[in-house]
Amino acid sequence: MNTEDIIDTLAGIEPGSALDAIRAHRLQARENAQKSYLSLFEPIDASEFSLAERAAVAAFVTGLHGESPVASFYREKLAATTDGAALVEAILVEIERGRTSGPYGAFPAGPLSIENKAGLIYRVSAERKPELGARLVAAFEHAHLLVFRPRDAASADMKALLAAGWSTTGIVTLSQLVAFLSFQLRVVSGLRTLAAANA
Amino acid sequence: MSTAVNPPAVFTQDELDWVSWIDPLPEAELTERHFAGLVDRARAKSEYFRLLVRDPEVLEARTRTDKDIFYNVADGLPRAERELAAAATSRYNGCIYCASVHARFASTYSKRRDDVQRLLDKGVGTDLGERWNAIVKASVALAATPIAFGPDNVEELRRAGLDDAEIVDVINGASFFNWANRLMLSLGEPSK
Numbered sequence: 001m002n003t004e005d006i007i008d009t010l011a012g013i014e015p016g017s018a019l020d021a022i023r024a025h026r027l028q029a030r031e032n033a034q035k036s037y038l039s040l041f042e043p044i045d046a047s048e049f050s051l052a053e054r055a056a057v058a059a060f061v062t063g064l065h066g067e068s069p070v071a072s073f074y075r076e077k078l079a080a081t082t083d084g085a086a087l088v089e090a091i092l093v094e095i096e097r098g099r100t101s102g103p104y105g106a107f108p109a110g111p112l113s114i115e116n117k118a119g120l121i122y123r124v125s126a127e128r129k130p131e132l133g134a135r136l137v138a139a140f141e142h143a144h145l146l147v148f149r150p151r152d153a154a155s156a157d158m159k160a161l162l163a164a165g166w167s168t169t170g171i172v173t174l175s176q177l178v179a180f181l182s183f184q185l186r187v188v189s190g191l192r193t194l195a196a197a198n199a
Numbered sequence: 200m201s202t203a204v205n206p207p208a209v210f211t212q213d214e215l216d217w218v219s220w221i222d223p224l225p226e227a228e229l230t231e232r233h234f235a236g237l238v239d240r241a242r243a244k245s246e247y248f249r250l251l252v253r254d255p256e257v258l259e260a261r262t263r264t265d266k267d268i269f270y271n272v273a274d275g276l277p278r279a280e281r282e283l284a285a286a287a288t289s290r291y292n293g294c295i296y297c298a299s300v301h302a303r304f305a306s307t308y309s310k311r312r313d314d315v316q317r318l319l320d321k322g323v324g325t326d327l328g329e330r331w332n333a334i335v336k337a338s339v340a341l342a343a344t345p346i347a348f349g350p351d352n353v354e355e356l357r358r359a360g361l362d363d364a365e366i367v368d369v370i371n372g373a374s375f376f377n378w379a380n381r382l383m384l385s386l387g388e389p390s391k
Contacts, residue, residue: 022364025274028267029371035260044256066345102344103292110208115322146381147344151293153385155220168221169253172386176257179381183374189346190370194363197353 005030006037007184010069011191019195037184040177041077048170052083054177056091056136061143061181063095070185087136090128094140098122102148119149138164139174146178204390207295210319212303212312217296219387223249238262250386261378268371276361276368279308280334284369286315287338288376291323296389297380333359337366338373 007030013019023030041054055078062071078084078091104119122144124137132140138161145153161171204218223246224233234240236255242248251258269285272278282305289298302319306312317325323339326332333355340348348370356366383389 018363019367022367025364026267026271026367026371028271029264032260032263032267036257036264039254039256039260064344103342105293107293108206108208108295112209142385146385150381150384155388157385158220162221171221172251172253173257175382175385176251176254176261179378179385180257180261182381183378186341186346186348186374186377187370190341190348190374191367193348193350194353194366194370197350198363 005034006073007033007187007191010073010184010188012069012195013191017195018198019191033184033187036180040173040180043173048167049173049177050083052078052081052087053136053139055081055084056087056132057139057143057174057177058181059088059091060095060098060140061147061178062185063091064098064144064147065185066099068185068189070181070188074181087132090131094124094128094132097125098140098144100148103150105149105152107151122148134164135166138166142174143178146175147182204388206388207299207391210290210295210298210302212299212306212316212319213391214303215296215299216390217247217383217387218390219246219250221250221386223247224252225249235259238266247383247387251382265375265379268368268375274364276365276372277308279305279311280331280365281368281372282308283315283318283331283334284338284372285376285379286318287323287335288342288373289380290318291339291342292377292380292384294376294380294384296383297376299389301376330359330361333361334369337369338376341370341373342377 055074058074059078062074075088079088100120104117106116107113122141124132124140129137142157142161145157158171166174207215226243229243233252233255236252236258237243237248238259269281282301285301286298286305289301298319302315306315314327318327323335327335337348337352337356340352353366356369
């Protein structure tokens with residue numbers, strides 16, 4: 001089991017630094033953000049969502065946020081998996097196709113409709129579908145929805161994942177993984193920005 | 200399930216229900232591994248937690264992260280302003296359910312119910328005074344993709360009187376709601 005704190009590593013927080021001391025005041029949060037990472041990427045049971053699939057979705061999601069130490073970390077993680085290494089190039093192409101700015105999407109019809117904002121509805125390109133396979137194609141399209149337009153999510157999106165072979169438990173873990181990365185990327189980015197402002 | 204749903208069309212501080220689009224575990228099937236994941240046994244009554252407990256390890260770690268970021272107020276940012284960061288993030292991402300819960304908490308702890316309601320009604324650009332504006336703006340910058348939080352946000356938070364430990368609480372609170380919003384928005388929907 002990996003014991004180094006992944007947020008500290010990705011944010012470049014050195015032991016004994018001011019931010020290290022601040023993070024020590026939220027020790028439960030720090031330790032459980034780490035446990036969340038481990039339970040998603042070194043799970044007890046990967047039968048519903050394989051390690052290579054987890055790494056592939058993570059590389060895609062973090063890449064959609066732009067290049068960063070977090071994105072390169074998950075890309076390397078993917079390259080290190082037996083089944084995932086061959087997918088790195090295809091995923092880089094899909095990241096370029098999917099990159100945009102969010103959040104956008106539609107609110108429930110009513111007074112909020114004036115805030116509706118149209119944007120890219122991402123679909124995996126036809127030429128890369130055979131390489132990624134039905135499960136990852138559905139996972140990437142769902143992950144893009146969650147990254148950029150979470151308010152557009154609908155029950156039909158659950159049906160699309162189930163139809164592509166995802167179990168209900170697998171959907172829960174997939175959702176947690178995409179949502180957790182949304183958190184981890186922001187904590188790392190926020191802490192790096194704060195550290196730079198102090199430098 | 201969807202026949203019983205009466206989705207709210209506006210942001211509100213009222214108590215809402217939340218209905219899952221996929222099957223939660225039945226209460227009768229929960230094992231000790233699941234109860235460990237729920238952290239609080241009473242959560243077995245909640246459809247949301249009985250769905251998330253399908254992956255008990257990540258639910259447990261996430262719940263403990265949440266509790267420390269929001270409830271550990273021995274130092275750092277006052278609870279009201281952590282809740283403000285959560286409510287502003289939810290307003291911006293469009294999570295009516297999360298916004299209802301955390302706007303309510305922000306109102307309770309700040310006693311500024313009308314200001315909180317204005318955030319819900321008018322959106323994240325509304326004027327709430329220097330300190331709250333800085334927290335809302337930082338939360339929104341963190342929620343944007345690509346992430347837009349930068350040195351200007353840090354400077355603005357400092358001008359509003361926040362020290363680095365408090366700024367870390369803003370970062371944690373706002374970042375955490377990018378996790379929470381995506382679960383609540385994608386696995387089910389709110390109901391009045």
